[in-house]
Amino acid sequence: xxxxxxxxxxxxxxxxxxxxxxxxxxxxxxxxxxxxxxxxxxxxxxxxxxxxxxxxxxxxxxxxxxxxxxxxxxxxxxxxxxxxxxxxxxxxxxxxxxxxxxxxxxxxxxxxxxxxxxxxxxxxxxxxxxxxxxxxxxxxxxxxxxxxxxxxxxxxxxxxxxxxxxxxxxxxxxxxxxxxxxxxxxxxxxxxxxxxxxxxxxxxxxxxxxxxxxxxxxxxxxxxxxxxxxxxxxxxxxxxxxxxxxxxxxxxxxxxxxxxxxxxxxxxxxxxxxxxxxxxxxxxxxxxxxxxxxxxxxxxxxxxxxxx
Numbered sequence: 051x052x053x054x055x056x057x058x059x060x061x062x063x064x065x066x067x068x069x070x071x072x073x074x075x076x077x078x079x080x081x082x083x084x085x086x087x088x089x090x091x092x093x094x095x096x097x098x099x100x101x102x103x104x105x106x107x108x109x110x111x112x113x114x115x116x117x118x119x120x121x122x123x124x125x126x127x128x129x130x131x132x133x134x135x136x137x138x139x140x141x142x143x144x145x146x147x148x149x150x151x152x153x154x155x156x157x158x159x160x161x162x163x164x165x166x167x168x169x170x171x172x173x174x175x176x177x178x179x180x181x182x183x184x185x186x187x188x189x190x191x192x193x194x195x196x197x198x199x200x201x202x203x204x205x206x207x208x209x210x211x212x213x214x215x216x217x218x219x220x221x222x223x224x225x226x227x228x229x230x231x232x233x234x235x236x237x238x239x240x241x242x243x244x245x246x247x248x249x250x251x252x253x254x255x256x257x258x259x260x261x262x263x264x265x266x267x268x269x270x271x272x273x274x275x276x277x278x279x280x281x282x283x284x285x286x287x288x289x290x291x292x293x294x295x296x297x298x299x300x301x302x303x304x305x306x307x308x309x310x311x312x313x314x315x316x317x318x319x320x321x322x323x324x325x326x327x328x329x330x331x332x333x334x335x336x337x338x339x340x341x342x343x344x345x346x347x348x349x350x351x352x353x354x355x356x357x358x
Contacts, residue, residue, distance in 0.1 A: 171187045179213075
């Protein structure tokens with residue numbers, strides 16, 4: 051992977067969204083429960099701003115495990131019901147092992163019209179894995195999601211981001227349309243991969259508009275995230291009159307699936323739907339971009355910087 055410090059620069063493209071929408075909005079629900087590092091198979095503890103683990107390495111922290119379990123037992127169903135009531139279809143970043151351990155959730159994601167996006171098989175950082183281990187995990191993720199949901203994932207996202215090799219491994223796996231392993235733009239773009247520099251579609255994700263910030267301690271209250279989401283929406287909506295902008299908001303079943311936080315999703319959807327927007331799954335955004343802004347029509351893919 052090469053660093054691109056230039057991107058679209060002062061001239062982001064204007065590609066008309068479906069129905070003349072002024073902004074594309076992507077809702078992402080992360081479903082990782084049961085695939086996380088804190089599990090009977092691994093005693094690594096995930097400290098959060100909500101709950102810090104005093105348990106020593108080598109001993110299971112049942113409090114942390116039960117916090118994740120809330121997401122699979124209750125939180126994911128609450129978020130699914132909100133999406134149903136608002137008639138919104140989202141993308142679920144779905145870990146293969148999490149789908150296997152709660153097949154009812156895996157089936158519900160597809161049955162209710164949402165996209166199952168590959169989110170690894172185990173929820174572990176790829177930086178700890180060899181290239182061959184990454185390849186096997188990607189293959190296991192695809193196989194698992196296809197079996198549990200009946201639908202093969204066409205997008206991919208990783209925990210803590212990719213290694214320098216991950217994007218190429220995803221592209222070489224076949225069957226993928228895009229990845230979301232970057233935070234570096236508000237518009238889909240083509241990256242170069244491999245020695246030939248072939249174009250590859252990236253649908254950028256977000257860390258700013260992401261409820262994981264609760265757990266990292268940078269959001270003090272529900273109101274903090276709600277304010278940030280509305281501010282971002284208003285700004286991107288205004289810019290969308292001149293260029294193609296997309297907005298992503300990331301939620302987690304165990305975080306925003308709680309009673310005190312679920313309202314942020316519900317209120318934001320009602321706020322966004324009152325404007326001229328296209329709320330879409332990420333595979334729909336990818337397909338639209340590939341069809342209406344193909345790489346061969348996008349001009350030279352100029353890259354700057356050194357190898358990451």
